[in-house]
Amino acid sequence: MTIRSRLLLTAAIGMAQPALAEVTLTRGSSPVPDGEALSTGDLTVQNEHLAFTIAVDSQAPWGVPRGAIVDLAPVTDGEIALDRIAFADFIPNNWSAWPNTGREVEIVTETPEKVVIRITRDFGEADIATTYTLEEGSDRIHLVTEMTNRGDVPLVDQMSGFTLWPDSGYILPVPGLAGVDSGSAEDALSDRVVAYDEDWFIALHAPYFDRVEYASKDLYATHTLAPGETRSFEGWLQVGPSGDLAPVVAAEIARGDIAAGSLAGQIASTSGPVEDSVLVVEKEGVPYIWTLTPDGSYEIDLPAGDYSVYATAAGYSDSAPQQVTVAADGSETLGFEDLKAPGLLDFAVTDSAGEPLDARITITEGQAPLVEFLGRQTFFTELDQVGGVQASIAPGDYVFTVGHGTGFLTEGEEVSVSVASDETQEVDVALELIARPYENDWYASDMHHHADQLEGTTPPEYVARSELAAGLDVIFLSDHDSTANHGALAEIAEMRGVPFIPSAEFSPSWGHFNAYPLSLGEPLEIDTSTATAAEVMAEARRLGADAIQVNHPFIPYGYLASLEAGTVPGGFAPDFDLLEMNGPDDDDAVFARAAQFWTQGQRIFLSAGSDAHDVWNDNTGSARAYVHVPGGVSADGFVANLKAGRAYVTRGPLIEPEIMFGTELRIAPDEERSLSFDLTAVNGLATASLIGPDGEISSQSFDKAPSTATAEFSITATPRTEGEDWVALRVEDTAGKTAYSDPIWINPLGEPDVLSQD
Missing domain, CATH: 2.60.40.10 (Immunoglobulins)
Incomplete structure (x- = not known):
């Protein structure tokens, strides 16, 4: 019998047999375990294969307007499994701000054979109408969204489509687009992305798409929508009770009659x-x-x-x-x-003096499992056994990269190992620390890091293991709109004797903000989908925040980008303290905006974070803040000095200034004064540039790319007719990694060479 005959026969048998389970629609708190939709007006649809809940009254993540799927899980033998998504629905323009004034909910069909729900939301001058259909016996939710431009102006350069953001597990990207975080789908071999773990899968089928964003979690069509025009998007969310993906390709075959x-x-x-x-x-x-x-x-x-x-x-x-x-x-x-059966590697990582180091260990060459629940390709040393971890590894020849603060404090060490079946092998690794900033009271933290709330997939223990392996001195956590993991991280930090800064990333659709330190574990009490900018910042202060950080200010849903687009509810609110450097492509723009603030006399300084969600695939601490905390680091001291500008941010190079950043240097008018900065770069130093209100003042290049050097500059204080005078440093290493400092304020009115620490 051919495969097509088998499929047809199966369909015929299914139609002839009595229903195994009816399709049901319930109103109220989601019955999906660990679900987020908990309000009386929420809608849950279920059959024998799956259950999903639409947040009608509950908040949706990231400030998305209500009316989206926020809970989705397999059903096995009538039992609903755990919720596996943060969000799976339609996005009209690549997570940009979503101006919205309301929604309409219509129950189109409610029978034991089929439930159809239609929800209409506005997107500025456009309407977004999505129909959700679940039929008896189906393992797929049928999604159809109609996007209609009701305005008089074309909607140009839109990226619209369905998204799949799991809250656990792993992602199998669109075939042919693995490694493509953002770009064209020209090389795609299929039109689906799959989230999965050993005991579930969710596949998004999106035949309309021509572009991916966020490593295939968003499947978009690029388009323009003329006034009065409607565009339709059709997709399916398919759910299974195991990590077996054979049903996914079977659905493709049946859908396309392939x-x-x-x-x-x-x-x-x-x-x-x-x-x-x-x-x-x-x-x-x-x-x-x-x-x-x-x-x-x-x-x-x-x-x-x-x-x-x-x-x-x-x-x-x-x-x-x-x-x-x-x-x-x-x-x-x-x-x-x-x-061949596995072997066991027993790693012990130390510095050159034999002191154990927290470390990240990655397979650089050798077998790295594609199916991630079969094994990791990255390992972290244990919390209670500093520098030690055992890893079960498939037999074969490997090269591991072992590092502590790799790219900042060490180069990382490549270690070749041959793994034999059923054998245990000890692997001792000694790393040379090129820098020890903490010896001079400089301490580092990744000021934007997630655990396992919403789309984060890192348990709290591994947040700590990854941050310590990255050579950070302070543990930091900022889950989206959640303080649920504060207690677990606080206990780990106390056990390891390091400070912990509890934060949360306030996440409306028009801008994200890290606020810290927060009252431990206290929940947010605002609706980020409707709150104004002033209300978001007021809630951060209510929760105890001394500092508010504007995250990734210039991405489509960044605060500064949304202000320029006029999509921030209530308009500009000034109660923030820090601008984050997050994506390297925006670093110069962030620095330029900070420079404008400084010249205007505003004490808004720099911060930096990796925005890591999955520590096995993201690099914790790839962007970090180094803060000078005299007398030893504490959480309060770190935040206070970061907020005061005694800091720099870096992707690699390290800086120790002669005159402390964030302080005032008084020199006589027109008198020349030298400034020096001690620099270190694991990758080798390339350039150092002194920058002021009018741009680059001078630059120094380094021959032969030394790992350490001193940059010296001469400055002259000249009274300005407008604004304040300052200087800051930009350093670049041979790998293109940069560091930017906060300013040193120049006061040309005081006595020469007198430094104020006020």
């Missing part, structure tokens, strides 16, 4: 069948799909074509790949018998 065949076989090692193994299918040299094999046997339907396939399992070596051509209505058989 010619297909089947592939089947056995997976074994020298000891016999390997239970819970995985068959991975590659197409045109890139990952395409996989299927699980609980008993060592597999079968999967594939579109007709050429594939490379291999078998693997947790800790086992990958089999040798085999090439196969699947013919339309054909059936192929492939067996795999060469899997």
Whole structure:
């Protein structure tokens, strides 16, 4: 029997049999465990395969207007599993601000066979009407959004479409677009992205898309919408009760009526069948799909074509790949018998004097599991065993990169290891610390870091392990609109004897703000989807924040970008203290805006953070703030001195100034004064530039890229007719990594060479 015949027969049998479970619609708090929609007006739709809840009255994440899917889970034997998403719905223009005045909810159909809900929201002058349909027996929610421009002006350069943001698990990107964080979908081999873990999957099918954002979590169409024009977007959210993705490709085949065949076989090692193994299918040299094999046997339907396939399992070596051509209505058989059982590596990481160091250990060369629940490619040393961790690794030859504060304090060490099956091997690694800033009271923190709330996927323990391995001196946490993880991080920080700064990222659609330190664990009491900028900042102060940081100010939903677009409710509110450097492409723009504030006499200084959500794939501390805290670091002291401008931000180079940043240098008018800065860069120093209100004052290049050097500049204080005078430093290393300092204020009216610390 051909695959198409089997599909048709299955459909016919399904129609002939009585329903296994009706489609139901309930109103009120979501029955999905760990769900976020908890209000009386929320709507939950369920059948025998899945359950989803639309936040009608509850807040949606990131200030998105109410009326979006915020809870989604598999259903097995009538039991709803845990919620697996932060958000899965339509976005009209790439997470830009969403001006909204209301919503309309219509129950179009409510029968045991089908539930259809239509929700209309406004997006400025446009209407966004989304229809959600779930049918009896279906493992897919059918989504149709109609976007209509009711205004008189075209909506140009829009990026619109459905998104899938899981709150746990992993992502299999659109096939062909792995590694593409933002860009064209021209090389896509399919039109779906899959979120998954060992016991669930959710796939977003989006046949309209031509662009991805956020590493395939957003599947957009780029378009313009003329006045009066309507554009329709159709997609499906498919849900399964395991990490077996065979149903995903089967749905593609059925939806597109694609010619297909089947592939089947056995997976074994020298000891016999390997239970819970995985068959991975590659197409045109890139990952395409996989299927699980609980008993060592597999079968999967594939579109007709050429594939490379291999078998693997947790800790086992990958089999040798085999090439196969699947013919339309054909059936192929492939067996795999060469899997090898894992070995164990026992790492011990120290500095050159033998003192243990927290460390990040990454597979640079060797087998790195594609299916992430089979094993990690990045490891962190234990909290209670500094410098030590054991890792189960598939047999083979590897190169590991081991580092502590890599790129800042050490270069990282490459270690070659051959792993043998069923053997334990000790791996000792000594790292040379190129800098120890804390010896001179300079301390670092990543001022924008997430754990496992909303789309964050990092348990609190691993936030701490990653931050300590990054060579940071202060543990920091800023989950979106949540303080739920404060208690866990506070306990870990106390156990390790390091300060903890509890924060939250206030996340309306028009701007994000980190506020800190907050009262430990106290929840937010504002609605970020409707609050004005002034109300957001007032809530931060109510929760105890001494500092408010404007996060990624110039991205589409950044505060400064939204102010320029006129989409901030209530307009400009001035009660913030810091501007964050987050994405390197915006660093110069952030510095330029800070420079404007400084010249205007405003004490708004710099901060920096990585915005890490997944520490195994994101680099904690890739952007960080170094703060001078005399007498030893504390959370309060760190925040106070960061807010006072005794700091610099960096992606690599380190700075120790002769005159402290954020302080005032008084020199006689027109008198020349030298300034010096001691610099360190693991990658080697390239340039140092002194900058003032009118731009670059002077620049110094370094021959032979030394790792340490002193930059010396001469300045002359000249009274300004408008604004304040100041100087700041920009340093760049040979890898293009930069550091920017806060200003040193220049007072040309006082006595020469007198430094005020007030």
